[in-house]
Amino acid sequence: MPSLPLFLSQLFNGLATGLLLSLISAGLTIIYGTLGVLNLAHGALFMVGAYAGFMALQWTGSFVIAIFGGMIGSLLVGLVMERVIVRFYYQRPPEDQILVTFGIGIVITELVRLSFGGISKPVPIPSWGEGITRMGFLFYPNYRIEMMVFVAIALLALYLLLYRTRLGMIVRAGIEDSLMVNMLGINVYRIFLLVFGIGAMTAGFAGIVTSPILAVTPDMGEVFLVQSFVVIVIGGVGSFPGAIIGGIIAGEIVSLTSMFSPAYSQVMLFAVMAVLLAVRPQGLFGIEGRE
Amino acid sequence: MMLQRLSRYSGGRPWVAELITLIVLLLCPVVLPLVGISADIASRILIWGLFGLGFDILFGYTGLLSFGQAAFFGTGGFVSAFLLTQTGIHGVFLALMIGMLVAMAAGVVVGFFTLRRSGIYFAMITLAFAEMFHFLELSPLSAWTGGENGLTGVPMPIVGFDSWHFQISSGWTLYGYIAAFFLVGYIVAHRIVLSPFGQVLTALRDNTPRALATGHSVRKYKLTAFVIAAGYAGVAGGLLGVLQSYMPPDAVAFHTSGQLVMQSIIGGAGTLFGPLVGAALWLGMQDFLQDIPFIAEAWMLILGIVFVILITAFRQGILGAVKQLVMKTEPATAPHATELSAEISRRTHIKGVPDEHPNQDNIPDHFFRTDTPTTKPDLLIVPKSSTSEGIALACRNLTKHYGGIYANEGITLSIPEGQLRGIIGPNGAGKSTFFKMLAGEVVPTEGQIFLHGADITGLGVTAVSQLGMSKSYQINELFSKLTVEQNLAIPVLARLRGEFRTDMLKSLNQVPGLRQQIEATLDLVNLDQRADIPVTELAYGEKRRLEIGLALASAPNVLLLDEPLAGMSPRERADTVQLLKRIRAGRTLIVVEHDMDAMFELAEYISVLQEGRLLAEGTPEEIKNDKRVQDAYLGGIEEA
Numbered sequence: 001m002p003s004l005p006l007f008l009s010q011l012f013n014g015l016a017t018g019l020l021l022s023l024i025s026a027g028l029t030i031i032y033g034t035l036g037v038l039n040l041a042h043g044a045l046f047m048v049g050a051y052a053g054f055m056a057l058q059w060t061g062s063f064v065i066a067i068f069g070g071m072i073g074s075l076l077v078g079l080v081m082e083r084v085i086v087r088f089y090y091q092r093p094p095e096d097q098i099l100v101t102f103g104i105g106i107v108i109t110e111l112v113r114l115s116f117g118g119i120s121k122p123v124p125i126p127s128w129g130e131g132i133t134r135m136g137f138l139f140y141p142n143y144r145i146e147m148m149v150f151v152a153i154a155l156l157a158l159y160l161l162l163y164r165t166r167l168g169m170i171v172r173a174g175i176e177d178s179l180m181v182n183m184l185g186i187n188v189y190r191i192f193l194l195v196f197g198i199g200a201m202t203a204g205f206a207g208i209v210t211s212p213i214l215a216v217t218p219d220m221g222e223v224f225l226v227q228s229f230v231v232i233v234i235g236g237v238g239s240f241p242g243a244i245i246g247g248i249i250a251g252e253i254v255s256l257t258s259m260f261s262p263a264y265s266q267v268m269l270f271a272v273m274a275v276l277l278a279v280r281p282q283g284l285f286g287i288e289g290r291e
Numbered sequence: 292m293m294l295q296r297l298s299r300y301s302g303g304r305p306w307v308a309e310l311i312t313l314i315v316l317l318l319c320p321v322v323l324p325l326v327g328i329s330a331d332i333a334s335r336i337l338i339w340g341l342f343g344l345g346f347d348i349l350f351g352y353t354g355l356l357s358f359g360q361a362a363f364f365g366t367g368g369f370v371s372a373f374l375l376t377q378t379g380i381h382g383v384f385l386a387l388m389i390g391m392l393v394a395m396a397a398g399v400v401v402g403f404f405t406l407r408r409s410g411i412y413f414a415m416i417t418l419a420f421a422e423m424f425h426f427l428e429l430s431p432l433s434a435w436t437g438g439e440n441g442l443t444g445v446p447m448p449i450v451g452f453d454s455w456h457f458q459i460s461s462g463w464t465l466y467g468y469i470a471a472f473f474l475v476g477y478i479v480a481h482r483i484v485l486s487p488f489g490q491v492l493t494a495l496r497d498n499t500p501r502a503l504a505t506g507h508s509v510r511k512y513k514l515t516a517f518v519i520a521a522g523y524a525g526v527a528g529g530l531l532g533v534l535q536s537y538m539p540p541d542a543v544a545f546h547t548s549g550q551l552v553m554q555s556i557i558g559g560a561g562t563l564f565g566p567l568v569g570a571a572l573w574l575g576m577q578d579f580l581q582d583i584p585f586i587a588e589a590w591m592l593i594l595g596i597v598f599v600i601l602i603t604a605f606r607q608g609i610l611g612a613v614k615q616l617v618m619k620t621e622p623a624t625a626p627h628a629t630e631l632s633a634e635i636s637r638r639t640h641i642k643g644v645p646d647e648h649p650n651q652d653n654i655p656d657h658f659f660r661t662d663t664p665t666t667k668p669d670l671l672i673v674p675k676s677s678t679s680e681g682i683a684l685a686c687r688n689l690t691k692h693y694g695g696i697y698a699n700e701g702i703t704l705s706i707p708e709g710q711l712r713g714i715i716g717p718n719g720a721g722k723s724t725f726f727k728m729l730a731g732e733v734v735p736t737e738g739q740i741f742l743h744g745a746d747i748t749g750l751g752v753t754a755v756s757q758l759g760m761s762k763s764y765q766i767n768e769l770f771s772k773l774t775v776e777q778n779l780a781i782p783v784l785a786r787l788r789g790e791f792r793t794d795m796l797k798s799l800n801q802v803p804g805l806r807q808q809i810e811a812t813l814d815l816v817n818l819d820q821r822a823d824i825p826v827t828e829l830a831y832g833e834k835r836r837l838e839i840g841l842a843l844a845s846a847p848n849v850l851l852l853d854e855p856l857a858g859m860s861p862r863e864r865a866d867t868v869q870l871l872k873r874i875r876a877g878r879t880l881i882v883v884e885h886d887m888d889a890m891f892e893l894a895e896y897i898s899v900l901q902e903g904r905l906l907a908e909g910t911p912e913e914i915k916n917d918k919r920v921q922d923a924y925l926g927g928i929e930e931a
Contacts, residue, residue, distance in 0.1 A: 032411070038411040038414070038415070085599065085603065088603065094410045094411050095354070095356045095410075095414075096602060096606065097411075098356060098358075098411060098414050099356070099552070099556060099598075099602050100599060100602045100603065102358075102549065102552070103553070103595055103598040103599040103602060104595075104599060106549075106553075106591065106592075106594075106595035106598070107592060107595040107596055107599060110589070110591045110592035110595055111592060113591075113592075114588060114589055114592060222545060226418060226419060226422045226545065229415040229416075229418060229419055230419050232415075233412065233415060233416060233419065237411070237412065262430075263430035263431045264430075264431055266422075266423070266426040267423055267426050267427055267431060270419055270420065270422065270423035270426075271423070273416070273419060274404045274420070277404050277405075277407055277408070277416065278404060278407070281407045281408055
């Protein structure tokens with residue numbers, strides 16, 4: 001059996017990974033919930049955030065500006081994507097929406113590969129993130145703790161936006177019934193653009209804040225895309241609380257399993273999803289009968 | 292190109308397309324070297340084409356978009372490669388077949404989980420499962436699969452028996468070996484899509500709830516299609532290992548599934564050859580253009596852009612566009628079509644009774660018939676089951692709650708055989724919920740339903756339909772991409788074949804009674820001249836009649852009609868009332884309707900629902916004069 005300190009440190013690791021997955025999945029799930037589009041380019045937007053941040057860092061040398069650069073970069077790509085292509089897909093079958101966002105994801109990824117090459121770009125840990133903190137018997141790199149804080153702040157901001165603002169109320173109403181919202185005289189298409197932008201920006205933010213501890217490559221978003229699918233299947237598609245809880249659960253599963261057998265950590269994540277599908281197909285927070 | 296025509300129940304000549312395929316495959320080794328395409332590229336294209344045959348059955352024909360086919364491609368590939376390199380098995384064919392079976396078994400397991408959801412969930416979950424297979428391959432199973440290194444040294448096949456045998460070597464002989472697999476795979480897939488089984492697949496692609504309601508076990512059909520696709524993927528994966536003498540780990544990776552999806556869309560889904568065409572473009576052009584510096588690097592980008600444009604503007608893909616072009620330029624010259632139209636004109640001539648109504652609605656006169664035609668081929672009616680004692684349908688204390696809302700409360704009624712029962716009630720009286728419970732679409736909170744004396748509570752809509760009770764819907768639920776007669780074939784197939792049958796290699800005209808029942812229904816709902824028309828081109832009134840036809844074609848002895856007159860013009864109403872009168876014989880009819888005049892004319896007995904409860908029952912005359920009914924409709928105060 002693993003020792004208590006190891007267990008606790010893995011638990012903490014799981015929370016760090018989990019919150020990140022929560023944030024990425026929250027972006028995916030509010031887009032799906034509001035627009036009804038499953039965005040398979042979400043992983044590519046994550047990657048765009050990392051690259052845009054990398055460029056901002058090259059120019060300015062400031063990681064804080066890089067974070068904003070990453071957010072703005074993925075926001076712009078997201079807005080263009082919605083205006084030019086995705087908005088023509090709202091009335092089309094879900095299969096077409098999946099296919100086109102999958103295609104857009106490939107186009108974005110390949111454009112980045114063509115411009116930056118396939119070799120990973122270095123995003124160094126900012127000076128204020130260097131070093132290690134001792135937390136009781138637990139040693140933890142500073143930047144990872146700061147990253148957790150960043151992600152938690154972003155999640156809180158999303159929460160406040162969704163639950164404490166007029167826009168959030170409209171978005172949540174749109175998740176329930178976008179047709180009705182439209183009939184009440186609110187231009188849902190403008191809201192859709194806004195939500196798509198927010199979702200894209202969320203992915204970009206996650207991309208840049210994780211880039212110091214990841215290899216920044218054109219394909220870096222793929223693994224996060226797949227994991228965020230698992231998260232929202234676990235949490236229930238379209239549910240914001242589901243994305244948060246699902247993300248933390250997923251993070252803990254991966255982290256705690258790797259304590260016993262690293263080889264099975266990812267496999268276990270999918271196995272849990274399969275079991276959940278068998279007993280509760282709509283996910284933890286999903287509403288039965290809603291597709 | 293001829294799929295649309297051949298897939299009709301008329302039969303046709305499936306072997307023509309198969310023969311052409313054989314000839315093209317034979318010509319490839321002669322022609323392709325001339326344009327600079329090597330045996331290796333041609334073999335690779337065929338492997339992707341074979342992989343795509345299964346995927347097209349799953350996606351193009353059944354409508355299930357899987358992003359996880361790499362799981363089965365990899366399973367088949369690694370199982371065969373493992374058998375050939377690590378065990379005593381040296382027969383390549385045997386190893387491929389075992390690989391296929393294991394892939395199919397994996398398909399059963401994965402299908403069990405993934406098919407619990409549809410639409411976007413299905414896409415996400417298949418993708419997730421494929422990633423799980425990828426991780427399994429890379430690490431936990433690396434002792435068998437070689438992990439990141441894959442498996443090397445997959446041998447070349449030997450064809451023949453003991454003394455006479457032939458060692459296949461790489462190049463065009465290996466192409467021949469793979470082409471043989473492709474040809475057999477194509478013939479099987481082609482027969483599947485033309486079979487009754489294949490027809491049901493297209494029906495559940497177009498309208499799953501209706502396919503379910505006409506009496507097909509959608510789950511079993513979907514799972515079977517999923518397993519078929521897994522089998523194709525398994526063989527294709529095995530052949531990839533043979534072709535390369537090496538089984539690569541990235542065969543299980545996400546981009547393998549993605550490439551398959553993209554090739555299928557580019558080539559055209561629902562055409563069987565689409566994925567092959569897509570693969571030819573992808574791999575052939577790549578090979579052709581790889582010496583041009585920029586193009587080679589940007590090839591994936593170009594394909595991505597092409598893919599997005601195709602999805603947006605030419606959803607049917609290259610082959611789909613070609614098919615459309617051919618169909619447009621080629622009028623109904625097919626032997627069957629002329630034969631059928633001759634038949635139609637003969638029949639209309641007999642039935643062409645002068646129209647008594649003036650034509651007010653801009654609808655051709657012949658759609659209104661006032662005669663009672665001598666129904667030539669008789670419409671089937673399922674024999675009644677068990678001990679009915681003269682009661683066709685009964686319910687006891689039927690109740691449905693949605694949370695705190697009581698849609699129906701304690702409804703008890705019984706309907707004798709052969710009666711035409713009307714159900715009326717103001718809006719919100721709970722008529723639709725009541726009907727859904729009777730048809731098995733909604734499970735009651737409390738109470739029981741008996742069909743001919745047998746308890747059918749909670750059996751579900753498919754089983755109820757198989758027992759001989761079917762329903763037509765208030766809002767048309769048609770199979771939108773099929774023609775009128777293909778639509779009608781779906782309920783008939785459920786009646787003649789039961790809820791599930793794997794008659795994949797049979798043709799449609801080997802189903803006895805199918806044609807007669809379709810003709811009889813067409814005749815009854817007066818759509819015999821529109822048999823070949825896609826339903827999207829029908830007028831509203833015609834769609835309405837087809838909707839009733841779908842319920843009739845499954846040969847029910849108890850027929851539920853939910854507002855059959857909804858949205859019709861007065862002329863169409865009169866015509867539909869006549870239709871209802873015609874179909875009464877031998878059936879019990881239960882009709883929900885708002886049109887009081889029609890109801891009082893038609894129904895023998897009427898039940899009135901109000902606020903979820905049974906308010907009154909009686910003959911039309913009694914109901915007309917019932918004080919409570921008048922109050923309910925005219926807004927009298929109940930408690931007064």
